[in-house]
Amino acid sequence: MDHLADPFFLAGIAAVLFIFLTFALIGLSLFSTGASRHKALRAQSVVLGLQLILLAWLVVTLWEQLEPMKSLPEPRVAEIEVWYRRAISVLLLAIATVLTSLLTTFGWVRTGNVGNSMRSVIWAIPAVKVVIASVVVLGLLDQAHLSSGPEAIPVGDLPEVATAILSPLTAIATVWLPGCLAMFVVSLVISLGKRGRNSGD
Secondary structure (H helix, E strand, O other): HHHHHHHHHHHHHHHHHHHHHHHHHHHHHOOOOOHHHHHHHHHHHHHHHHHHHHHHHHHHHHHHHHHHHHOOOOHHHHHHHHHHHHHHHHHHHHHHHHHHHHHHHHHHHHHHOOHHHHHOOOOOOHHHHHHHHHHHHHHHHHHOOOOOOOOOOOOHHHHHHHHHHHHHHHHHHHHHHHHHHHHHHHHHHHHHHHHHHHOOO
16 A cells, blocks of 8 residues: 555546546536636636646656766666556646647637736647657656666666766756746736726726
8 A cells, every 4th residue: 555655656647637627627617607606717727737746856856866876876677667667657637738728728719818828838848848758758768677688788888878868858847848938927917907907097
């Protein structure tokens, strides 16, 4: 039962719950009008925000756990297997986040709220990047797990190979995430500015 205390295991369950909750709230918004529709979509935006926070935390945590791959001694097979399972959980949550982002965007588009729809679709970009990065990490771990064969990494070469593969993935945190945050802030400032002018008129 130790896996029940593992946040990565729970993240796989959370990914499914987030998707079901998203479908429920978006479905509710489609059959609602006025304040009820906006209330459902605001709740869905909160769901998306919580999902993004969880995904970011898991990505940072897994990234720190993968650091031993870049140095000697090489990690044990048991450690690689644990990282593999956790990378799959991150992949599932990232895929769910992409879907949640797009469905939230769809919901806001139907209300004609361009600002909220833009602020929702922005997060599909880093989520897609995490999906791609997770696949890359899984491929690396699969190779590291092999003891023989043409795709197996020779003993002693894992740190060099892991560094070459993992280093480019830092662009998610150094380029894509800051860029998306900047777009989110700019969009929010523009929306608040328009709202202020309309209320002043």
